[in-house]
Amino acid sequence: MKLATWNVNGLRAARRKGFDDFFQDVNADIFAIQETKMQEDQKEFEFEGYHEYWNDADKKGYSGTLIYTKEKPLNITYGIDGDGYNDEGRIIALEYEKFFFVNVYVPNARPELARLDYRMSFEDRFRGYLSRLDKIKPVILCGDLNVAHTEMDLKNPQSNKKNPGFSIEERTKFQELLDAGFTDTFRMIYPDTVKYTWWSYRFNARKNNAGWRIDYFVVSDRIKDKVKEVDLLNDIFGSDHCPVQIELDI
Numbered sequence: 001m002k003l004a005t006w007n008v009n010g011l012r013a014a015r016r017k018g019f020d021d022f023f024q025d026v027n028a029d030i031f032a033i034q035e036t037k038m039q040e041d042q043k044e045f046e047f048e049g050y051h052e053y054w055n056d057a058d059k060k061g062y063s064g065t066l067i068y069t070k071e072k073p074l075n076i077t078y079g080i081d082g083d084g085y086n087d088e089g090r091i092i093a094l095e096y097e098k099f100f101f102v103n104v105y106v107p108n109a110r111p112e113l114a115r116l117d118y119r120m121s122f123e124d125r126f127r128g129y130l131s132r133l134d135k136i137k138p139v140i141l142c143g144d145l146n147v148a149h150t151e152m153d154l155k156n157p158q159s160n161k162k163n164p165g166f167s168i169e170e171r172t173k174f175q176e177l178l179d180a181g182f183t184d185t186f187r188m189i190y191p192d193t194v195k196y197t198w199w200s201y202r203f204n205a206r207k208n209n210a211g212w213r214i215d216y217f218v219v220s221d222r223i224k225d226k227v228k229e230v231d232l233l234n235d236i237f238g239s240d241h242c243p244v245q246i247e248l249d250i
Contacts, residue, residue: 001029001030001247001248001249001250002026002027002028002029002245002246002247003028003029003030003031003032003101003140003142003217003245003246003247003248004026004028004030004031004032004243004244004245004246005031005032005033005034005103005142005143005215005217005243005244006031006032006033006034006215006239006241006242006243006244007033007034007035007105007143007144007198007215007239007240007241008033008034008035008036008238008239008241009035009037009239009240009241010035010036010037010038010239011033011035011036011037011038011066012037012038012042013037014238014239015045017237017238017239018237018238019238020045020047022236022238022243023047023068024047026243026245028068028245029069029070029071030067030068030069030070030071030094030101031050031067031068031069032065032066032067032092032101032103032142032143033065033066033067033068033103034064034065034103034104034105034143034144035063035064035105035144036054036056036063036064036065036066036089037061037062037063037064038056038060038061038064039054039056039060039064040054040056047068049070050068050069050070051068051069051070051071051072051073052066052067052068052069053066053067053069053076053092053094054066054089055078055079055086055089055090055091055092056089057087057088057089058087058088058089059088062088063088063089063090063105064089064105065089065090065091065092065103065104065105065143066092066103067092067094067101067103069094069101071096073094073095073096073101074095074096074097075094075095076092076093076094076095077092077093077095078091078092078093079091080125080126080129081129084125084129085122088107089105090104090105090106090107090122091103091104091105091126093133095137098137098138098250099137099138099139099140099223099250100133100136100137100138100139100140101140101142102130102133102139102140102141102142102143103142103143104126104141104142104143104144104145105143105144106119106122106123106126106143106144106145106146106147107119107122107146108146108164108165109146109164109165109167109170110164111163111164113162113164113167113169116164116167116169116170119169119170120169120173123170123173123176123177124173127173127176127177127180130177130180130182131180131181134180134181134182134220138219138220138222138223138250139182139219139220140217140218140219140220140223140248141182141216141217141218141219142215142216142217142218142244142246143215143216144198144214144215144241145174145214145215145216145218146164146165146170146214147165147166147170147171147173147174147214148160148165148166148171148212148213148214149171149174149175149184149187149213150171152192152194153196153212153213153214154166154196154211154212154213155196155209155210155211155212156210165212165214166212177218178218181220181221181222182218182219182220182221183218183219183220183221183224184216184218185216185217185218185219185224185227185230185246186213186216186217186230186232186244188224188227189227189229189230190230195213195232195234196209196211196212196213196232196234196242197211197212197213197214197215197232197241197242197244198211198212198213198214198215198240198241198242199211199212199240200240201240206240213232214241215232215241215242215244216244217230217244217246219248223248223250226248226249226250227246227247227248228247228248228249229246229247230244230245230246230247231244231245231246232244233245
């Protein structure tokens with residue numbers, strides 16, 4: 001099974017930059033998108049052979065998640081337990097026979113950590129939600145988690161220790177998720193590899209590869225042996241993030 005995730009930073013803009021070609025070429029069984037920045041009723045396109053599930057933010061042009069899947073799920077849940085954070089379109093969970101597939105766009109803590117309390121509350125509620133799902137069947141989580149876990153996961157760790165995405169509070173919450181029975185698949189397969197998924201549009205960051213790894217596939221520990229490969233597709237443009245692809249035997 002091939003799965004992909006990509007924060008497109010605006011789906012309509014990404015489509016003007018080659019998204020459709022990439023989508024067709026990757027031919028994923030499930031494709032998760034974050035930051036659609038549009039409402040479903042604004043779309044004038046479709047991808048043949050896929051079911052699609054949108055969670056739009058109330059505010060137009062902001063946030064939003066979307067999943068394309070070849071196989072129709074047994075159930076679809078938006079937000080945490082069908083409610084939490086749907087105002088910002090943050091979460092979609094699809095239930096299949098053997099697993100849950102969860103797409104998330106985790107809130108940014110914002111400059112000077114102005115939204116850190118909101119972020120911490122989200123982390124606790126979301127971790128509890130994933131743990132409850134995990135008691136039913138294994139979970140495959142993907143998306144923009146807005147955190148670089150370790151110093152290996154960003155170019156300039158020393159100057160970013162109090163910045164959003166690398167604060168000790170956010171990194172600790174990510175570790176708590178792993179400690180709750182989940183595995184960071186890329187780091188499992190590539191424990192010593194330095195590779196990124198997001199680059200600022202400023203200071204020629206992508207050209208200089210001054211990036212952060214903040215986009216993930218995380219799976220329940222009991223299916224981590226099913227992961228065959230994880231790729232951070234740095235050569236794919238169209239957003240300030242790159243796609244992440246995973247192959248599992250499940």
